[in-house]
């Protein structure tokens with residue numbers, strides 16, 4: 474898989490809620506090679522602080538060179554990114570990791586929780602192009618509250634796939650957890666589930682899929698320093714008691730290949 478180090482110029486900055494922003498960049502090499510579920514490392518600053526790049530899922534990428542990330546401000550690196558302006562340049566490395574393995578001839582359920590709804594947009598677009606089972610496909614967007622889900626609803630709605638929203642406090646869509654909708658509206662057993670979200674949600678998703686027999690791919694997060702398999706910082710335990718690197722073996726895994734704390 475080819476990776477590129479590229480200076481990307483920012484073409485648009487959108488604040489979508491009090492904590493979330495979307496950056497649109499021009500990055501022809503990385504955008505042209507990117508697959509849904511892959512990520513990039515961004516150096517937030519040209520100075521030494523912070524020194525390390527920060528990993529972000531690819532929110533959207535086009536063949537014409539547009540690349541987007543959707544992120545939450547949580548610390549120093551993301552605060553610097555949040556202050557970026559149009560025409561600023563960022564150092565990017567990518568596309569990195571293994572993305573989703575799209576199964577074209579089976580129905581799909583894309584299920585995202587919290588910031589996990591960010592990378593699934595690229596997958597939804599890819600999926601809507603495939604055609605075969607688009608009418609049976611389902612997208613579930615979950616979050617704690619309205620602000621976690623509402624900003625991306627229109628982006629998802631454009632693909633014409635069946636869209637379900639759910640929030641823990643009931644302020645947008647149904648009330649409950651994203652995984653609740655798999656219990657109340659069961660899927661056909663051949664549906665492939667593509668998940669992204671916090672660890673407890675993915676563990677619950679794995680538990681449901683073990684019982685139902687649905688194939689399930691999940692994108693997991695880990696703290697990353699290099700993003701390229703060199704620092705061992707991102708390892709998680711595989712099902713066979715061996716460590717796997719989230720940055721190069723993932724971030725997307727078959728859920729059965731990992732150990733889960735239920």
Ligand SMILES: Cc1cc2nc3c(=O)[nH]c(=O)nc-3n(C[C@H](O)[C@H](O)[C@H](O)COP(=O)(O)OP(=O)(O)OC[C@H]3O[C@@H](n4cnc5c(N)ncnc54)[C@H](O)[C@@H]3O)c2cc1C
Nearest residue numbers: 512527528529530543544545547548549550551695696724
């Ligand atoms: C493969 C991958 C894809 C990601 N995609 C996105 C995305 O699309 N949008 C987005 O907003 N964030 C995403 N993240 C998380 C993002 O990388 C972190 O939020 C970011 O690095 C924080 O940098 P900071 O300097 O602002 O915070 P720091 O000052 O480094 O940390 C602030 C707080 O955030 C916690 N934190 C930092 N990194 C992580 C992490 N990887 N997982 C959990 N907690 C963390 C720290 O423990 C600390 O409590 C992704 C992470 C990975 C590994």
Ligand code: FES
Nearest residue numbers: 700702704705720
């Ligand atoms: S982030 Fe360095 S080995 Fe994965």
